[in-house]
Amino acid sequence: MGENNIILTIKSLSKYFGALKAVDGVSFEVKKGEILGLIGPNGAGKTTIANLVTGTFSKTSGSVIFEDTDISNLKSYQIARKGLTRTFQIVEPLKGMSVEENVLVGSLYGRDNRNTNMKNSSKRTREIIKLVGLESKKDFLVSDITINDIKKMEFARVIAMDPKILFLDEVMAGLTAKEVEKTSILIKRILKEKDLTIVFIEHIMKAVMGVSDRIIVLHHGKKISEGTPQEVANSSAVIEAYLGKRYAKEVVNNG
Amino acid sequence: MSLQILINSILLGGIYALMGIGFSLQWGISGIINLSYGAMVILGAYISLECFNLFQIDPFVSMIISGAILFVIGAIVYRGLLQPLLAGGIIFTLILTFGVRLIVENIILKVWSPNYRNIRPAYIGSTIQVGDTYIPLTKLIVFFIAAVVIYLTYLFMMKTKTGKGIQAVALDKEGAQAVGIDVEKMYLINFAVGTALAGLTGSLWASVYNFSPHLINSITGKVFIVAVLGGLGNIWGAAVGGLFLGIAEAVGLLLFGAEWQEAVGLGIMVGVLIWRPYGLIGQKFFG
Amino acid sequence: MKLLIENNKKINILLFITLMIVFIFLPFFLSGYWIRVFTTIFMYAVIAQGMNIMYGYMGYLPFGNVMFFGIGAYIAAIGMNRGLPFLAVLPLAALTAIFLSILFGIPVLKIRGHYFAIATIGINGAIMGVVQNTTEITGGAMGTTLPIIDKPPAVTYGYFYFAMLALMIIATLLLYLVINSKLGYGIRSIKANEEAANSMGINTIYHKVTAWAISALFVSIAGALYAYWMSFIGPTEVFSTVVAVKVIVIMLIGGAGTILGPIIGSFIVSMLSEVVWSSFLEYHLGVLGIAMIAILFFAPKGIVGTMDDFIKNRGLRLRKKVSV
Numbered sequence: 001m002g003e004n005n006i007i008l009t010i011k012s013l014s015k016y017f018g019a020l021k022a023v024d025g026v027s028f029e030v031k032k033g034e035i036l037g038l039i040g041p042n043g044a045g046k047t048t049i050a051n052l053v054t055g056t057f058s059k060t061s062g063s064v065i066f067e068d069t070d071i072s073n074l075k076s077y078q079i080a081r082k083g084l085t086r087t088f089q090i091v092e093p094l095k096g097m098s099v100e101e102n103v104l105v106g107s108l109y110g111r112d113n114r115n116t117n118m119k120n121s122s123k124r125t126r127e128i129i130k131l132v133g134l135e136s137k138k139d140f141l142v143s144d145i146t147i148n149d150i151k152k153m154e155f156a157r158v159i160a161m162d163p164k165i166l167f168l169d170e171v172m173a174g175l176t177a178k179e180v181e182k183t184s185i186l187i188k189r190i191l192k193e194k195d196l197t198i199v200f201i202e203h204i205m206k207a208v209m210g211v212s213d214r215i216i217v218l219h220h221g222k223k224i225s226e227g228t229p230q231e232v233a234n235s236s237a238v239i240e241a242y243l244g245k246r247y248a249k250e251v252v253n254n255g
Numbered sequence: 256m257s258l259q260i261l262i263n264s265i266l267l268g269g270i271y272a273l274m275g276i277g278f279s280l281q282w283g284i285s286g287i288i289n290l291s292y293g294a295m296v297i298l299g300a301y302i303s304l305e306c307f308n309l310f311q312i313d314p315f316v317s318m319i320i321s322g323a324i325l326f327v328i329g330a331i332v333y334r335g336l337l338q339p340l341l342a343g344g345i346i347f348t349l350i351l352t353f354g355v356r357l358i359v360e361n362i363i364l365k366v367w368s369p370n371y372r373n374i375r376p377a378y379i380g381s382t383i384q385v386g387d388t389y390i391p392l393t394k395l396i397v398f399f400i401a402a403v404v405i406y407l408t409y410l411f412m413m414k415t416k417t418g419k420g421i422q423a424v425a426l427d428k429e430g431a432q433a434v435g436i437d438v439e440k441m442y443l444i445n446f447a448v449g450t451a452l453a454g455l456t457g458s459l460w461a462s463v464y465n466f467s468p469h470l471i472n473s474i475t476g477k478v479f480i481v482a483v484l485g486g487l488g489n490i491w492g493a494a495v496g497g498l499f500l501g502i503a504e505a506v507g508l509l510l511f512g513a514e515w516q517e518a519v520g521l522g523i524m525v526g527v528l529i530w531r532p533y534g535l536i537g538q539k540f541f542g
Numbered sequence: 543m544k545l546l547i548e549n550n551k552k553i554n555i556l557l558f559i560t561l562m563i564v565f566i567f568l569p570f571f572l573s574g575y576w577i578r579v580f581t582t583i584f585m586y587a588v589i590a591q592g593m594n595i596m597y598g599y600m601g602y603l604p605f606g607n608v609m610f611f612g613i614g615a616y617i618a619a620i621g622m623n624r625g626l627p628f629l630a631v632l633p634l635a636a637l638t639a640i641f642l643s644i645l646f647g648i649p650v651l652k653i654r655g656h657y658f659a660i661a662t663i664g665i666n667g668a669i670m671g672v673v674q675n676t677t678e679i680t681g682g683a684m685g686t687t688l689p690i691i692d693k694p695p696a697v698t699y700g701y702f703y704f705a706m707l708a709l710m711i712i713a714t715l716l717l718y719l720v721i722n723s724k725l726g727y728g729i730r731s732i733k734a735n736e737e738a739a740n741s742m743g744i745n746t747i748y749h750k751v752t753a754w755a756i757s758a759l760f761v762s763i764a765g766a767l768y769a770y771w772m773s774f775i776g777p778t779e780v781f782s783t784v785v786a787v788k789v790i791v792i793m794l795i796g797g798a799g800t801i802l803g804p805i806i807g808s809f810i811v812s813m814l815s816e817v818v819w820s821s822f823l824e825y826h827l828g829v830l831g832i833a834m835i836a837i838l839f840f841a842p843k844g845i846v847g848t849m850d851d852f853i854k855n856r857g858l859r860l861r862k863k864v865s866v
Contacts, residue, residue, distance in 0.1 A: 093734075345655070
């Protein structure tokens with residue numbers, strides 16, 4: 001563990017797709033046990049950062065350091081085994097397998113050094129499925145459940161992997177206000193129970209404000225603001241990014 | 256390697272190139288691995304055999320007949336068998352085209368017997384001498400015809416409305432549909448052109464080499480290699496791939512001996528699949 | 543019926559045990575010819591189980607998987623011709639095949655889809671070429687003989703019948719154990735969603751190679767047994783594309799991704815082959831071709847799937863009659 005309980009450090013991380021700078025020199029730290037919100041308009045680079053950190057994309061430059069180890073060049077399965085994983089914005093279920101089997105795979109694999117076997121993994125799987133409220137659908141094939149249930153299942157799957165740090169990629173998309181609240185409570189509960197750190201990617205400001213300890217704002221691949229939800233909400237750079245220069249000036253002029 | 260061997264291998268490569276293009280178009284554009292392709296080539300050879308024996312038609316003329324007949328056969332096979340089952344994927348395609356191969360092979364065995372045959376027009380045996388090198392006239396003519404047909408195929412694909420339609424479908428099926436191209440018709444013509452090229456090549460083969468159903472396996476192997484080397488669906492790629500194979504076989508012959516050609520060719524194919532799956536040329540469609 | 547067979551463990555186990563009991567007592571009622579036919583059925587079931595783990599459960603189609611059959615056959619032949627007893631060449635054949643599956647697997651299993659299928663048939667062809675040309679060791683294109691067993695034919699046929707049956711039972715049980723283990727879930731995840739599998743911590747290269755090694759194990763032992771049984775093998779026979787296609791047809795008919803599918807499929811396809819071979823001498827190739835194509839049109843979901851549809855349709859008609 002690094003000093004100040006930093007679990008993840010991202011240093012000048014960049015990803016260029018030809019001339020397109022999806023992520024451009026982004027740096028930040030994630031503290032152990034916190035919920036860090038990662039927000040920004042569509043196309044800001046939030047999911048790309050998740051892809052870079054988890055090894056799905058290879059970086060153009062910069063580094064990612066997880067618990068004092070440079071994971072920048074590791075493969076995604078190696079990173080997952082170290083305890084860093086994510087949910088997918090566009091769901092990636094294990095097709096042809098049931099809800100229970102999907103979560104079981106997460107439990108069997110996932111983080112290393114947990115002595116997982118079929119017996120104890122099956123048990124954990126059932127507990128986690130209960131926790132997220134999918135018990136009635138556990139034997140359904142993923143092709144036979146709604147997309148929101150698939151998202152719940154993916155959430156259960158990553159929890160079953162027992163990660164140390166988890167990137168949640170737009171888990172609130174498509175939920176009603178009530179469901180958003182329920183999910184927020186669930187996330188906070190799991191954070192405590194499982195000794196987790198969460199990086200919470202969202203593009204709806206409201207959803208993430210109530211849950212996060214700190215927020216980082218991205219725009220056009222660059223970090224434009226960092227601080228508590230309060231500080232960020234009042235930052236002119238952020239307002240400008242979301243609403244445009246004209247409106248930002250109006251907000252400032254009108255107090 | 257002496258000039259003689261080099262020239263021989265290039266001449267052979269020309270046939271391989273023409274052969275491979277048909278197969279490459281079918282695999283690259285329709286995604287159909289046509290295991291009956293080798294049988295179609297040999298069928299073309301036998302068609303020319305009959306034209307020669309019955310009507311004394313020169314194989315360089317009867318190749319048009321072979322091409323036409325195989326075009327029709329290809330269209331029927333595609334429309335009647337392949338198109339209805341496209342949803343079945345690679346498993347269905349392999350079983351189906353292998354079934355067609357067995358049927359064609361049986362017909363050839365029954366009608367013509369497994370014995371090796373050949374066509375011997377009057378001018379066979381004449382050679383052209385260039386310095387120390389002797390080039391068999393027929394092989395030279397075959398090479399030039401192959402080159403011309405390859406060029407015509409290229410023109411067809413690039414300049415004609417149908418050819419451009421096929422290209423469009425290959426690049427973006429939905430987009431092509433959106434602009435009103437009859438996608439199924441394009442696939443059909445593409446496949447039929449492929450078998451036509453097979454038949455045509457068979458006639459050319461027959462004019463210089465012996466042939467029998469025994470060759471079906473090795474010819475099928477060769478078109479696989481040419482298609483992979485050149486990149487699926489890539490006409491010039493297959494042309495280069497064919498020449499490359501001709502030369503590689505000659506080199507293999509020199510270094511290891513005649514019987515190793517097949518293994519060497521297949522080994523190169525596997526190597527390309529591992530390291531350069533888009534072929535030696537490196538582009539996906541129409542060079 | 544499909545649901546019944548696919549999801550109901552008890553029915554599957556019952557079916558399996560019933561079949562095995564039948565097979566154990568069958569040879570006492572059959573002529574030598576039919577004993578040989580069933581030995582072939584068991585052999586193809588094993589080869590198909592080898593394909594099953596790769597394609598049915600992992601989603602990778604090793605079209606050229608027959609290469610391990612040929613390797614098993616030739617290692618047995620080469621070993622026994624140098625004086626080794628059969629029980630010694632058996633593990634040798636298996637280990638050679640496993641070694642090659644790892645050696646080729648690491649580069650080749652990175653390839654996907656069509657390309658992987660064709661790469662494997664390319665390797666098969668290349669190995670066949672190597673065998674055809676190393677005449678001093680392998681006997682070359684002419685083939686090679688193996689030591690003949692000094693016992694009456696009836697006894698010999700009996701031995702190989704039970705040996706192949708045992709191999710089929712062991713392969714099927716082993717597959718069942720693997721598929722329901724942690725390894726098996728890793729393998730199945732690759733078919734389900736390879737990218738997601740990677741992100742969950744599954745080392746996909748390891749799993750792919752391991753699956754192929756298990757496949758090589760089954761298929762090579764079948765090859766070794768075949769060689770000893772036939773006492774004579776040739777390269778085009780044991781590295782045959784026809785065998786490769788036959789296994790694919792078996793998978794289609796029996797159903798890929800099920801434990802018993804390969805056994806059922808092998809039974810049906812072998813019986814079909816028998817009928818065609820004995821009824822059409824000069825046209826057996828063509829008729830076989832027509833039969834293969836007909837299967838695709840009339841029974842594309844395999845035997846279980848088609849019966850399932852049939853049952854569903856009949857049920858619907860019955861209901862309509864009652865309501866009228």
